[in-house]
Amino acid sequence: MGLKINNLSGGYAGNNVLKNVTFDVPNGSIVALIGLNGAGKSTTINHIIGELQPQMGTIELNGINLVQNPTGFKSQIAYIPEQPILYDELTLGEHLHLMLAAHNIDDEVAWQRAETLLKQFRLDDKLHWLPIHFSKGMRQKVMLISAFMLDAPLIIIDEPFLGLDTVAQKDVVRLIHEQANKGNSVLMTTHLLASAAEFVDQFVVLHDGKSRFIGTPQALAEENQLQLDQLDDFFGLVQRELADES
Amino acid sequence: MKVDSLFQERLRRAQKINFRYLRLLFNDHFILFLMIALGAGILGYRNLLTAHQSVTYWHSIWWQAISILWLLVGLQFGSLVTYFKPADRLYLFANDRDIIKSYLASAMRLSICYASVWQIIFIAVIAPILWRMDVDNWSRLFFLIIFVISYKMLLLMYERDKLFLKSRRLTIAIFEPDAIAEKILFRFLVPGTLLAFIIGLSTDQLNVMVIIWLLLAGIVVRYFAVTEVKSELFAIDWLRATAQAQIQQQRTLHFFALFAEVPHQPKTIKRRRYLDFLLKRLIKGQSSMFRLYLIRLARDTEILPLIVRLLLVGVVLIIALKSAPLWLITTIAAAILYLMTFQMLPLYDDTHQNLWTRLMPVSKTERLKSFASVQIIVAIPVILILVMIAIFIRPLKEMVVILATMLLVEFIMFKFYIPKNSHKIKK
Numbered sequence: 001m002g003l004k005i006n007n008l009s010g011g012y013a014g015n016n017v018l019k020n021v022t023f024d025v026p027n028g029s030i031v032a033l034i035g036l037n038g039a040g041k042s043t044t045i046n047h048i049i050g051e052l053q054p055q056m057g058t059i060e061l062n063g064i065n066l067v068q069n070p071t072g073f074k075s076q077i078a079y080i081p082e083q084p085i086l087y088d089e090l091t092l093g094e095h096l097h098l099m100l101a102a103h104n105i106d107d108e109v110a111w112q113r114a115e116t117l118l119k120q121f122r123l124d125d126k127l128h129w130l131p132i133h134f135s136k137g138m139r140q141k142v143m144l145i146s147a148f149m150l151d152a153p154l155i156i157i158d159e160p161f162l163g164l165d166t167v168a169q170k171d172v173v174r175l176i177h178e179q180a181n182k183g184n185s186v187l188m189t190t191h192l193l194a195s196a197a198e199f200v201d202q203f204v205v206l207h208d209g210k211s212r213f214i215g216t217p218q219a220l221a222e223e224n225q226l227q228l229d230q231l232d233d234f235f236g237l238v239q240r241e242l243a244d245e246s
Numbered sequence: 247m248k249v250d251s252l253f254q255e256r257l258r259r260a261q262k263i264n265f266r267y268l269r270l271l272f273n274d275h276f277i278l279f280l281m282i283a284l285g286a287g288i289l290g291y292r293n294l295l296t297a298h299q300s301v302t303y304w305h306s307i308w309w310q311a312i313s314i315l316w317l318l319v320g321l322q323f324g325s326l327v328t329y330f331k332p333a334d335r336l337y338l339f340a341n342d343r344d345i346i347k348s349y350l351a352s353a354m355r356l357s358i359c360y361a362s363v364w365q366i367i368f369i370a371v372i373a374p375i376l377w378r379m380d381v382d383n384w385s386r387l388f389f390l391i392i393f394v395i396s397y398k399m400l401l402l403m404y405e406r407d408k409l410f411l412k413s414r415r416l417t418i419a420i421f422e423p424d425a426i427a428e429k430i431l432f433r434f435l436v437p438g439t440l441l442a443f444i445i446g447l448s449t450d451q452l453n454v455m456v457i458i459w460l461l462l463a464g465i466v467v468r469y470f471a472v473t474e475v476k477s478e479l480f481a482i483d484w485l486r487a488t489a490q491a492q493i494q495q496q497r498t499l500h501f502f503a504l505f506a507e508v509p510h511q512p513k514t515i516k517r518r519r520y521l522d523f524l525l526k527r528l529i530k531g532q533s534s535m536f537r538l539y540l541i542r543l544a545r546d547t548e549i550l551p552l553i554v555r556l557l558l559v560g561v562v563l564i565i566a567l568k569s570a571p572l573w574l575i576t577t578i579a580a581a582i583l584y585l586m587t588f589q590m591l592p593l594y595d596d597t598h599q600n601l602w603t604r605l606m607p608v609s610k611t612e613r614l615k616s617f618a619s620v621q622i623i624v625a626i627p628v629i630l631i632l633v634m635i636a637i638f639i640r641p642l643k644e645m646v647v648i649l650a651t652m653l654l655v656e657f658i659m660f661k662f663y664i665p666k667n668s669h670k671i672k673k
Contacts, residue, residue, distance in 0.1 A: 049605055050604070050605075051601070051604065071607045071608065071609050072607070073607075074605060074606070074607040075607035077605075079605055081601065085600060085601045085602050086602070087538070087542065087600060087602065088515045089515045089541055089542045089544075089545035089546065090538075090541055090542075094537075094541060097537075098534055098537060098538055099606075101533070101534035101537065102534040102535075102606040102607060102608055103606075103607060104607075130515070130517060132515070
């Protein structure tokens with residue numbers, strides 16, 4: 001089943017950004033949402049996490065409709081935003097416990113997962129720290145730990161590598177693979193197409209609020225006569241195309 | 247824009263913002279608070295002045311101490327207003343000389359005006375007591391006013407001096423900048439001693455003191471004055487100057503936030519480890535939202551101190567009005583409970599503003615229920631303390647009336663007020 005976006009139209013008040021966007025993120029797959037700035041990636045994600053109300057179309061996750069059952073839908077997702085969001089008053093440990101409690105997840109079992117992740121991201125000795133003491137990278141790691149410990153059926157990651165050191169970036173790729181192997185879906189946005197091509201199953205190219213291409217990285221590369229490791233040039237091609245059109 | 251008009255421009259903008267907030271304030275709960283606090287205060291003060299006619303009562307050393315303490319509290323009001331912005335560090339740092347010469351000079355004039363108004367208000371309030379303490383000669387009272395205002399002016403000059411990199415502070419060798427000892431010395435010990443002299447000295451001795459003080463103040467003013475020549479020698483410590491301005495601005499906003507909603511307030515938190523033990527016990531087995539609200543409240547630097555201050559005001563008012571009619575005491579107790587709940591509402595809204603909260607799979611009903619439970623956790627000690635105070639000063643049956651009224655108000659808050667005022671939350 002996984003995530004099904006069907007004919008989604010919507011956006012912000014008075015500004016219809018998305019026009020009939022349709023794509024799936026099947027269970028166990030990794031899908032990357034890509035596009036130029038303003039293409040509609042963030043708007044799509046804001047719709048999926050329930051921050052925006054669709055004007056048309058449906059969003060379903062494992063058969064649960066977001067509009068009809070927002071609480072049931074949200075209990076299945078873990079979201080890592082581009083900019084880390086934390087409560088200033090809560091320590092790292094309290095953030096993690098809060099997340100588990102809100103998702104009704106057994107604290108003890110999930111805490112073992114959390115501990116492993118804390119060690120992996122070298123934050124295991126900082127459980128009593130408040131966010132004010134964290135660097136930007138550390139804040140991003142807290143978001144990653146909070147999301148991955150949930151083992152949620154859908155993980156949404158907005159720019160997963162932003163602010164992370166290279167060791168942490170590799171860890172994130174490994175964790176994404178682990179989630180997919182467990183049968184969970186991963187939806188991410190990225191501008192680093194060549195790096196993402198190594199581990200994503202599908203790219204969804206958004207342009208001007210519409211889904212312009214859905215397919216494997218190989219298919220995207222072939223369509224644009226590029227090698228896989230040249231995929232970062234894709235946006236340059238799109239921009240040139242736009243300039244020609246205008 | 248020229249540097250000298252920059253301050254005026256900022257002053258105009260700040261006044262515009264202040265007027266906007268004042269309008270909010272006077273349309274809001276401030277009126278309620280003002281009516282209760284002022285009414286009760288005036289009533290209590292009048293009772294105090296009329297109830298004790300004996301001279302010996304007012305000549306007690308305690309009244310001297312209270313008057314001095316009151317004036318010392320007044321001296322803390324009116325800080326240096328510079329309206330510096332964090333970006334000034336980047337945009338104005340190349341023009342220190344003009345900033346010192348014209349911008350800071352305007353800032354000083356304005357700060358002295360504001361501070362003088364504060365001092366006059368504080369003296370006016372204590373004047374009837376001073377009169378009864380035999381400070382009933384006009385020249386002594388006049389010198390008291392001159393002394394307080396001039397001392398405040400010197401304090402402001404001293405504060406301005408701290409903004410210079412090449413600070414000439416006399417105490418620099420003794421104290422670290424902004425050391426507590428420095429504050430105690432210049433803000434309490436020195437003025438406190440001098441005030442005691444002004445109140446206690448004979449007229450002849452006072453005349454000598456007037457001359458000494460005028461000479462001394464003149465020397466200090468000359469020392470701290472920034473002349474054309476001196477302005478060339480100094481540079482502004484921009485980090486300190488912008489931090490000081492931010493703190494000053496935050497204080498003003500905090501005052502408005504006591505009674506009206508002030509948007510975009512910078513947020514600070516306090517860890518308050520000493521509350522961890524209590525928090526652990528209270529959140530055990532509770533919902534995630536209950537935990538979240540309670541922990542945020544416990545480490546908040548605005549709402550919790552505000553509730554504590556409100557409670558203290560309530561306690562002081564009830565004690566001060568021990569002989570007032572029952573309806574007044576009951577109204578004060580009920581108003582404190584209402585204001586406390588009103589002050590807690592931003593916690594609900596602010597928590598919801600965080601995307602993390604909105605992503606939690608928790609329904610609005612559950613959130614509201616958890617918030618109302620936290621409100622009860624806070625209301626219980628407030629009710630208990632106010633009722634306990636009432637037990638000591640009022641007959642038992644009146645205490646029952648106060649308790650019953652507070653419980654009724656709490657019921658209304660829990661059942662109707664909180665759900666109604668959560669209208670902003672749509673999801």
